[in-house]
Amino acid sequence: MNKKFIITIARQFGSGGHEIGKALAEKLSIPFYDKELISLAAKESGIDAEVFENVDERATNSLLYSLSMGLYSFGNSFSAMGDLPVNDRLYILQHKIIQKLAEEGPCVIVGRCADYVLRERTDCINIFIHADMEHRKERAIAIRGVDKARAEQVVNKTDKVRANYYSFYSGQKWGFAQNYDLCIDSTNLTTEQAVALVEAYISIRSN
16 A cells, blocks of 8 residues: 555544544554644753643634734744744644654644645645544543543533634634545444545555
8 A cells, every 4th residue: 555645634522533543553654643743842842741732732812913923934933932822832833843744754643733734735635533422422431531421511612622723723614524635424433444444545545
């Protein structure tokens, strides 16, 4: 199978996107990045990773001001990083890191607007993983330890945060099918079956 693609995965909370992405990376023997991007950003910036973890995939309203004032230009050096909130600094750092990782070779990247960051590349496959609410609630309770009484609230709130983050930094609609190459409903699929679907799609794209 051709392994020259960078795979980006956007996912609803509790849909298994992280697990599917990790299993896919293992199957293809390529690097996997999710929370690892926080560690890489912390290492590059010298900021404690715990600080970044608290704002990961959360948007602020300040970056638009910074852009309008000419304080930052994507792809170039950023002269006023110290003046930006932690949210925006993390996004900018992850933006650079994602581009660098893509240059290094095939990999799987979860979240962080990776599909948007790499939109100019022709070697990307962008995937969105979703599932029905009951399935996501069950996973949130079983895997994330979310309180059963608050499960639906947590699922909805997390999705809203992710949607706002994606919309703010990309100007596009999170979860809108047109933004992705492949949308997978994981409700009735095992992780292995979802991986097999992606592999089949990669095989088709490779021809």
